[in-house]
Amino acid sequence: MRKVYVLRLGHRPKRDKRVTTHVALVARAFNANGFVLEGDDSHVLAAVRGVLERWGGMGFAIESTRDGKTYVREWKRAGGIVAHLTMYGINIANAPRIPQRKPLLVVVGAEKVDPWFYHNADYNIAIGNQPHSEVAALAIFLDRLGNGKELGKRFPDARIRIIPQKAGKRVVRAN
Numbered sequence: 001m002r003k004v005y006v007l008r009l010g011h012r013p014k015r016d017k018r019v020t021t022h023v024a025l026v027a028r029a030f031n032a033n034g035f036v037l038e039g040d041d042s043h044v045l046a047a048v049r050g051v052l053e054r055w056g057g058m059g060f061a062i063e064s065t066r067d068g069k070t071y072v073r074e075w076k077r078a079g080g081i082v083a084h085l086t087m088y089g090i091n092i093a094n095a096p097r098i099p100q101r102k103p104l105l106v107v108v109g110a111e112k113v114d115p116w117f118y119h120n121a122d123y124n125i126a127i128g129n130q131p132h133s134e135v136a137a138l139a140i141f142l143d144r145l146g147n148g149k150e151l152g153k154r155f156p157d158a159r160i161r162i163i164p165q166k167a168g169k170r171v172v173r174a175n
């Protein structure tokens, strides 16, 4: 499986804890293999690690970086490609196909994204050209990337697993 990481830019610890945590959880659940936070927020990273411990995915990388631009530059220097999700980009319905083998960094913003990212990403992709949410944009992008197969993803190291029910909740716990 190729390397797919999600870089979250512009996290504001006072306002964005929940949304940033959801960005990381979507990355894990929708088959990316790493999450990178620009800036610092130990609470968010701890919350994501807690999910990995209970629901599996200990191989999922969690990183932080002081500077998203440096992270993007290094990703590209190592031969990876960068897709920035923005409502100003090319609608995903018309976007070029992303090469399948190279490591892929998916970039999402918070409030305002520095124009540098628009000019240095290999792809600026819009999930429709209307403003909505980084969580929604990331989920749809990863779902298209995985052709929907990621929805059947299972985590062999999970301590808790859901047994799907028509009604009610059923979970099994590993010993």
Ligand code: SAM
Pocket (backbone or CB within 6 Å): 084, 085, 086, 087, 088, 107, 108, 109, 110, 111, 112, 113, 125, 126, 127, 128, 129, 130, 131, 132, 133, 134, 135, 137
């Ligand atoms: N006005 C901001 C900007 O500079 O693009 C967008 C703020 S939006 C609340 C936060 C993030 O959600 C964006 O950086 C982008 O990653 C994502 N986003 C929101 N709407 C999107 C869309 N239609 N397509 C792709 N990404 C979107």
